[in-house]
Amino acid sequence: MSEKTHREHGGFWSRYIFSQDHKVIAVQYTITALLIGLFGLVLSWLLRLQLGFPGSFQFVNPGSYYQMLTQHGMIMIVYLLTAILLGGFGNYLIPLMIGARDMAFPFLNMLSYWVYLLSVIVLMAAFLVPGGPTGAGWTLYPPLSALPNAAPGSGWGIKLMLVSLVIFIAAATMGGLNYVTTVLQCRTKGMTLMRMPLSVWGIFIASVMALFAFPALFVGGVMLLFDNLLGTSFFIPAVTLLGQQLPREGGNPLLFQHLFWYFGHPEVYIVILPAMGIASDLISTHSRKPIFGYNAMVIAMAAIAFIGFIVWAHHMFVSGMNPYFGFFFAVSTLIIAIPSAVKVYNWLLTLWRGNIRLNVPMLFGIGWISTFIIGGLTGLPLGNVIADVPLHDTYFVVGHFHLVMGVAALMAIFGGIYHWFPKVTGRMFHETLGKLHFWVTFVGAYAIFFPMFLMGILGVPRRYFDFNVLQYLPPQTSALNIAITVAALTVGAAQLIFLGNLIWSALKGKRAEANPWGATTLEWQTPTTPPPHDNWGAEIPTVYRWAYDYSVPGAERDFIPQNVPQASLDVHLRQPAAGEGVRSRREPGANLGGDKI
Amino acid sequence: MAQQTLEERTKALPRWLRDLVADWSSDQQTFKVNWGKAMMWIFIVSDIFVFGSFLSAYAAARLSATLPWPDPAKVFALHIGESEVPLLLIAIMTFVLISSSGTMAIAVKYGYERNRAKAALFLTLTALLGLAFLGMQAFEWTKLISEGFRPWANPLGAPQFGSSFFMITGFHGLHVTAGVIYLALIASQVLRGAYEKIGYQRVEIAGLYWHFVDLVWVFIFAFFYLF
Numbered sequence: 001m002s003e004k005t006h007r008e009h010g011g012f013w014s015r016y017i018f019s020q021d022h023k024v025i026a027v028q029y030t031i032t033a034l035l036i037g038l039f040g041l042v043l044s045w046l047l048r049l050q051l052g053f054p055g056s057f058q059f060v061n062p063g064s065y066y067q068m069l070t071q072h073g074m075i076m077i078v079y080l081l082t083a084i085l086l087g088g089f090g091n092y093l094i095p096l097m098i099g100a101r102d103m104a105f106p107f108l109n110m111l112s113y114w115v116y117l118l119s120v121i122v123l124m125a126a127f128l129v130p131g132g133p134t135g136a137g138w139t140l141y142p143p144l145s146a147l148p149n150a151a152p153g154s155g156w157g158i159k160l161m162l163v164s165l166v167i168f169i170a171a172a173t174m175g176g177l178n179y180v181t182t183v184l185q186c187r188t189k190g191m192t193l194m195r196m197p198l199s200v201w202g203i204f205i206a207s208v209m210a211l212f213a214f215p216a217l218f219v220g221g222v223m224l225l226f227d228n229l230l231g232t233s234f235f236i237p238a239v240t241l242l243g244q245q246l247p248r249e250g251g252n253p254l255l256f257q258h259l260f261w262y263f264g265h266p267e268v269y270i271v272i273l274p275a276m277g278i279a280s281d282l283i284s285t286h287s288r289k290p291i292f293g294y295n296a297m298v299i300a301m302a303a304i305a306f307i308g309f310i311v312w313a314h315h316m317f318v319s320g321m322n323p324y325f326g327f328f329f330a331v332s333t334l335i336i337a338i339p340s341a342v343k344v345y346n347w348l349l350t351l352w353r354g355n356i357r358l359n360v361p362m363l364f365g366i367g368w369i370s371t372f373i374i375g376g377l378t379g380l381p382l383g384n385v386i387a388d389v390p391l392h393d394t395y396f397v398v399g400h401f402h403l404v405m406g407v408a409a410l411m412a413i414f415g416g417i418y419h420w421f422p423k424v425t426g427r428m429f430h431e432t433l434g435k436l437h438f439w440v441t442f443v444g445a446y447a448i449f450f451p452m453f454l455m456g457i458l459g460v461p462r463r464y465f466d467f468n469v470l471q472y473l474p475p476q477t478s479a480l481n482i483a484i485t486v487a488a489l490t491v492g493a494a495q496l497i498f499l500g501n502l503i504w505s506a507l508k509g510k511r512a513e514a515n516p517w518g519a520t521t522l523e524w525q526t527p528t529t530p531p532p533h534d535n536w537g538a539e540i541p542t543v544y545r546w547a548y549d550y551s552v553p554g555a556e557r558d559f560i561p562q563n564v565p566q567a568s569l570d571v572h573l574r575q576p577a578a579g580e581g582v583r584s585r586r587e588p589g590a591n592l593g594g595d596k597i
Numbered sequence: 598m599a600q601q602t603l604e605e606r607t608k609a610l611p612r613w614l615r616d617l618v619a620d621w622s623s624d625q626q627t628f629k630v631n632w633g634k635a636m637m638w639i640f641i642v643s644d645i646f647v648f649g650s651f652l653s654a655y656a657a658a659r660l661s662a663t664l665p666w667p668d669p670a671k672v673f674a675l676h677i678g679e680s681e682v683p684l685l686l687i688a689i690m691t692f693v694l695i696s697s698s699g700t701m702a703i704a705v706k707y708g709y710e711r712n713r714a715k716a717a718l719f720l721t722l723t724a725l726l727g728l729a730f731l732g733m734q735a736f737e738w739t740k741l742i743s744e745g746f747r748p749w750a751n752p753l754g755a756p757q758f759g760s761s762f763f764m765i766t767g768f769h770g771l772h773v774t775a776g777v778i779y780l781a782l783i784a785s786q787v788l789r790g791a792y793e794k795i796g797y798q799r800v801e802i803a804g805l806y807w808h809f810v811d812l813v814w815v816f817i818f819a820f821f822y823l824f
């Protein structure tokens with residue numbers, strides 16, 4: 001099929017609001033996700049204030065604590081991370097990086113954003129209804145989430161939560177279909193799959209995972225909604241609530257946990273794979289070296305995605321299951337560490353003897369490696385049944401997933417935003433403020449989450465409003481809690497610097513060049529910056545090489561863009577001097593054009 | 598050293614594997630089909646996971662129910678005169694839906710032959726068979742409800758029977774309803790001649806969806822009515 005051509009349509013509304021341009025949709029997704037994320041951040045401050053200074057804040061009571069905790073978790077994982085990585089980065093990067101004029105289905109793409117916005121509105125509406133939002137925990141385990149009066153917000157709150165999730169799934173499906181089809185079918189000439197930048201690979205594999213994982217959440221959500229709305233008993237066994245036998249019976253609460261985690265574990269990789277891809281591109285570009293082991297990187301991502309679907313019950317070791325299942329899920333969980341480690345080694349080897357530029361995106365790229373390693377290593381004890389039994393539901397788990405999923409993913413997101421900011425807005429961000437943002441966030445994140453491992457080992461339980469009731473805890477835990485709260489508020493303030501920097505630079509920043517980082521990938525080769533509506537002007541680019549031709553020996557500059565044909569290089573090439581090794585590797589499947597270097 | 602081309606490197610492989618490698622390592626497009634068709638296939642795979650989750654959840658709910666599960670042969674029997682015929686209605690419904698897959702295939706064939714009148718006719722016929730299926734489903738629901746079955750209750754035992762029955766057949770019914778509307782739209786487009794220029798792939802894409810909805814029914818039929 002021929003590529004689509006777009007009419008340039010005028011008018012403020014069709015250009016910036018109901019736009020079908022993937023770049024505008026990407027910005028809409030990003031801004032919405034950042035705003036809702038800011039809200040989730042404020043919630044976390046309130047939670048921390050209560051934990052650091054219990055009882056000093058009247059408006060945080062046990063009920064509202066659970067409500068804020070639940071909303072914080074759900075907002076961060078689903079409405080911030082998933083939305084910004086797939087809807088924001090996916091939308092912006094896929095067409096530009098593979099040399100397409102837009103997504104395969106621009107209208108569906110636009111619809112995806114508006115449906116996402118609707119899901120956010122429904123989510124927020126829960127704060128205004130009687131009883132407030134649900135406080136059943138972000139995992140929404142029944143019977144707590146299915147019974148009237150069991151948790152705060154069990155009237156309207158839980159129903160709005162579930163409706164919002166179902167709407168979000170519709171939006172994610174529309175987006176996912178688009179991303180997968182676009183990557184498979186709309187690449188430009190010469191762009192084979194194995195020449196795609198790793199960002200596109202990560203987003204692509206995550207989108208495939210989303211299409212296979214969200215169905216389970218959808219089904220679990222619909223069934224839970226029925227339990228709430230129609231009085232069915234899918235998940236409710238015979239229960240006595242407040243001394244009264246309820247007219248329910250025979251349901252299976254574990255079934256919900258299976259459905260939830262069949263979605264939930266792949267979900268953590270839906271978030272982390274795009275982050276891995278983005279981090280790979282940051283690290284390679286800013287150390288001026290080809291990514292080490294490109295094939296291995298792609299295969300590792302595919303392997304993680306595949307194994308990621310058969311590990312879900314490691315979240316349920318203490319929920320009760322056949323010991324053989326526990327064994328199976330522990331083994332599959334530990335096997336996932338292998339491809340993850342391959343990726344970490346490859347990032348480190350990319351840095352090794354690179355010409356590292358410690359600019360803001362690179363700092364975040366290195367921050368990513370660090371937090372991913374610490375977060376990932378602490379997953380290993382949790383993946384062993386025997387170690388997880390005491391650690392489960394303690395702050396150890398909180399530390400683990402915040403570092404590996406929260407902070408690491410955010411490192412890649414921040415780095416990515418700084419990296420592509422010049423292309424999106426045509427202006428540079430403020431470098432010093434960016435560095436300040438990095439150092440406070442990076443050091444602060446460790447100050448917040450590292451002590452949590454210690455607290456978990458001491459046995460501090462997760463999801464507690466007040467620890468003073470626990471006699472067995474040493475008094476130092478409350479000192480730790482105060483320190484964590486102070487660090488959390490500091491890191492929170494740094495995010496305001498980030499937002500301020502974005503807004504100020506988008507309006508007043510210094511004009512950016514077309515390719516300020518000297519990057520090879522196609523989005524930096526557009527005719528104008530920011531790119532025009534159809535991305536490429538008169539002619540779409542042809543790709544002649546892989547995405548990582550950095551520091552090619554003999555080449556005139558230390559990068560060769562993907563759309564530079566060999567012939568135009570030969571003029572400048574000199575013979576490599578004796579003893580000068582060829583550092584660049586040749587990409588696989590390169591039978592499509594001049595690729596002799 | 599000259600680099601070998603892909604064809605040379607995969608010469609030793611069996612034909613299908615060679616084609617697979619060629620498809621996945623090609624530039625521009627992985628599958629030599631249009632975008633809409635690729636997307637419909639991807640959607641179908643995703644929707645398989647939705648129905649798969651529904652049916653596994655049903656299996657789990659049924660296994661862990663504490664009250665007895667009703668006998669499908671009794672619940673779904675029709676009374677004709679004096680005698681009770683088990684599964685009669687459902688057999689007709691299944692027959693109707695499967696026939697509609699046949700008419701759909703004929704519509705696709707006429708579409709590619711650019712026989713607009715016949716393509717539209719068979720599309721309409723398919724949609725009508727879909728409507729007939731929905732009508733019978735409505736009849737069955739009414740009958741069950743009048744016998745006291747509810748999503749939250751079941752006079753013959755486990756309430757999970759009613760819950761999963763209404764939920765899953767309802768969800769499938771929504772797919773059929775969407776399909777009927779979809780087919781009607783495509784039929785009117787065919788009649789208007791909207792596909793003369795861009796080709797008749799969209800009829801085939803609608804067909805993919807319709808066959809999928811039929812196929813899913815076969816599984817629902819087996820899990821609810823036969824076991």
Ligand code: HEM
Nearest residue numbers: 268272314315337376379380382383392393397401404405
């Ligand atoms: C080697 C890698 C990893 C292993 C072995 C691992 C293992 C585990 C295990 C066993 C748990 C359950 C602990 C419990 O509840 O008792 C867990 C929780 C969690 N993990 Fe990981 N994990 C790994 C990597 C990741 C990554 C890469 C992410 C995210 C991107 C992640 C996100 C989470 C989250 C969000 C939870 C907590 C869910 C909750 O209960 O609310 N993990 N991990």
Ligand SMILES: [Cu+2]
Nearest residue numbers: 265312314315
């Ligand atoms: Cu997991």
